[in-house]
Amino acid sequence: MNQVKYRIEPFQIYDYQGVEQHLARMAAKGWRLEKIGRCFWKYRRTEPAQVRYAVTYGQDISQFDPAPTEAQQSLEELCTSAGWKKTAEWSQMLIFSTEDPNPVPLETDGAILLDIIHRTMKGSFFGPALFLLAVVLFILASSVNTLIRTPLRFFDSNARLFSFSMYLLLAVLLLVYLGTYFTWRRRSLRSTAQGGPCVPLGRGYIWVEKTGVALMLILLAAFILMELLNANASYVTFFLLYLLLMNVLIFAVHGTNNLLKKRGASKGTNMAVTLTVDVVLAVVMMAVFTFGVFRWLNHSSAKETYATADGLWDVQPREDLLLTVSDLTGLSYDHIRRTAGHSGSIFLPQQTGWDVCRREGDAQIQDISYQIWEPKTSWLYRVLLEDVTAQKEDPASWGADAVYRRYLDGEPQNAWVLAWPGRIVQVYGSWTFTSSQKALSGKTLAP
Amino acid sequence: MAREKFQTLTEPMFYILLCLKRECCGADIAAQITALTRGRVTLGPGTLYHLLESFQQAGMIEETRTEGRKRSYLITPKGRKALETEYRRLLTLTEDYQTCIGKEDVP
Structure with missing residues (x-):
């Protein structure tokens, strides 16, 4: 019987109620959260128990800090002295648990919690999401322009149709992500203005995310199948190689970040080195990949002449x-x-x-x-x-x-x-x- | 927390500043508030932390000591002024109530 379970959890960083309820349900089934990694949440098998989970946010938490900052330590100390045990952290989210049936809630003021969440979102999530959305919309606009002006060019390859569909899906997911947050915030502002808590987020966005990811996988499989049917096996190989290289890049960047953290490098050093590694590796890998593709194409298309x-x-x-x-x-x-x-x-x-x-x-x-x-x-x-x-x-x-x-x-x-x-x-x-x-x-x- | 919010203080804000007339660490503040209000006002550690951070940024309290992970704070003149202003506001509310409703109707 497995003692450890890894899951990909689809929660948004601001869905603290969803996280709290989910973890309590898992604990009741005998699975307690142990750690949250880059992709997976790690659970360990225990006796089923009624465990309460609570979430708070540390705005100044950075993935580049070698150790918890003084402010974070101070927050953790306050929570610990109130009977909570730190269980895991996920980005700026700190997760605590207790088996006390009547603990002091971590957050007793919905308005303050909402304000902290909004500042956390502004500080770490809106920037990247809006930048990505702008890039995706620009690419989509360019594709639509091609579709209107030169439709034959638009339809001349499966790769173009595939990338257009993927970008479209990504744009929809990003808009849903931002739209869901601002709708939730507006409703929570109304609730907290009357002294209530933040409103529950609901599970709708999770289904949208899951559907989006499923559609992306279906599109990817369809694209690979179509190219294979077109006898373009080498094209599929390049594409899969490209995906592999992207994952290697992500792994290398995270690895650099973690290594520097372990070695106690300062936040600034870690950020500078990780960013440099990111850019240099991306350029080098793309250059090697492009060169390799040309070499391979020349080699594979070479016939005896x-x-x-x-x-x-x-x-x-x-x-x-x-x-x-x-x-x-x-x-x-x-x-x-x-x-x-x-x-x-x-x-x-x-x-x-x-x-x-x-x-x-x-x-x-x-x-x-x-x-x-x-x-x-x-x-x-x-x-x-x-x-x-x-x-x-x-x-x-x-x-x-x-x-x-x-x-x-x-x-x-x-x-x-x-x-x-x-x-x-x-x-x-x-x-x-x-x-x-x-x-x-x-x-x-x-x- | 927007600074303008400190122009009127919520109950937790009021009691935090009140407790910090003497140097106090976070955990003690929570305990003092519960004792002072006989359990009527409970302050979660997350909320307390965020309020202390906001007060500190607004210059209404200052950090006086750090022992390990424990930090101690003390109210500043600006914080005292805010507390005093809130006290006066509450008095005004009470007086207005008495003027309108009358002492005999006060339960």
């Missing part, structure tokens, strides 16, 4: 292109270079292929490329077609529902956009296609 005077050619050209130069010309080529891939997003999946060929002794290089989009909404289908700056052509020779030829400075290009219900294709060739080549292209690239 050989060189001629006009470029590199594949030793073993891939065979998975939907359409090749050879398909259209009926000729075989001595030098071939091919790329292909899947990209886009869940709403706008994209498939691409590019084939470059040359016959031995022939100086002319021939190439074709294609891009296939399958918009999942009629709106995106329309936007994609509206984005095409081309003139309509007779679709019959292509076997498509509609065909547009691209023009540049009034000159027709060897680039066509073919449209079928649910699919839009752009084909480019280094020569003007014949009727039979158009028909073959249309037939091959049709849905």
